[in-house]
Amino acid sequence: MLDSLLVLLLPASAFWLTGCTGLQLLNATVSHRGYIRTTNISYGSDPRQKLDVYIPKPMAPNAKVVIFFYGGSWREGSKTDYRFVAQALTSRGFIVVLPNYRVYPAVIFPGFVEDGASAVCWVRNNIATFGGDVNHLYLMGHSAGSHIAALLTLDGHYLKDLGLDRSIISASATLAGPYDFTPNPRDRPVFGMGTNQTAINPEIEPITFADGTEPPMLLVQGLQDAIVAPSNAVNLAARIRQSGGEVEYVTYAKCGHASVVVALVWPYQWLAPVLQDVAAFIDRH
Numbered sequence: 625m626l627d628s629l630l631v632l633l634l635p636a637s638a639f640w641l642t643g644c645t646g647l648q649l650l651n652a653t654v655s656h657r658g659y660i661r662t663t664n665i666s667y668g669s670d671p672r673q674k675l676d677v678y679i680p681k682p683m684a685p686n687a688k689v690v691i692f693f694y695g696g697s698w699r700e701g702s703k704t705d706y707r708f709v710a711q712a713l714t715s716r717g718f719i720v721v722l723p724n725y726r727v728y729p730a731v732i733f734p735g736f737v738e739d740g741a742s743a744v745c746w747v748r749n750n751i752a753t754f755g756g757d758v759n760h761l762y763l764m765g766h767s768a769g770s771h772i773a774a775l776l777t778l779d780g781h782y783l784k785d786l787g788l789d790r791s792i793i794s795a796s797a798t799l800a801g802p803y804d805f806t807p808n809p810r811d812r813p814v815f816g817m818g819t820n821q822t823a824i825n826p827e828i829e830p831i832t833f834a835d836g837t838e839p840p841m842l843l844v845q846g847l848q849d850a851i852v853a854p855s856n857a858v859n860l861a862a863r864i865r866q867s868g869g870e871v872e873y874v875t876y877a878k879c880g881h882a883s884v885v886v887a888l889v890w891p892y893q894w895l896a897p898v899l900q901d902v903a904a905f906i907d908r909h
Contacts, residue, residue, distance in 0.1 A: 695767025770801025
């Protein structure tokens with residue numbers, strides 16, 4: 625669906641790029657100046673456990689650091705396809721880290737969340753050498769990537785297993801994420817479930833772990849989302865508030881599942897003020 629939407633949005637002049645996915649076409653429409661990229665840094669031994677670091681030019685001392693997890697139904701995706709996200713965020717002065725992570729069927733839950741924790745651990749231990757402030761680390765994600773970011777924010781055991789406390793996360797901003805959900809039959813094997821299984825393991829659901837002590841969260845949701853129901857964000861925001869935690873819930877009436885991340889790109893920021901809202905949230909924390 626994301627590719628289809630991007631084909632509709634992209635200018636005709638981009639279509640001479642043969643063999644590209646919609647995401648690659650989207651990357652082709654934005655400038656790749658304004659940052660320095662260091663690629664394929666290993667944070668684990670698996671070929672998928674690599675990340676890219678984007679440093680804004682110029683960069684303020686002790687820049688805040690955003691770790692972005694892309695979506696792809698826990699099955700696919702590549703950090704190179706999301707350079708447009710890095711460009712948008714570095715334009716606001718943030719250092720950006722884009723990790724790859726293992727996906728189904730190579731792993732099932734919680735393998736991809738554990739990879740997310742390992743990537744965060746690498747950033748915590750190494751980002752100072754790039755000029756980043758280890759005391760200002762932020763998680764961000766879209767779709768399945770928001771699921772990963774939300775679990776790392778809400779379920780402290782993933783970072784604790786690596787000797788870290790979730791308080792190292794200053795705040796998290798997640799876009800169109802599943803937080804309170806029943807996997808559809810196609811996705812159930814991703815979570816170790818049979819396709820006809822209806823009993824849900826509560827550990828897959830970020831809402832299970834909202835207790836009011838989690839880092840602040842921004843939940844971004846398009847109300848036209850036909851992939852991840854807006855009720856996911858509504859329910860999680862309500863649970864965090866009921867527990868006494870800090871959460872902001874931002875909706876865009878005309879946005880669907882893909883357009884909340886497409887709107888980060890400058891030619892399409894007319895879709896919704898996602899970049900402004902996310903950057904302002906990070907600046908406040």
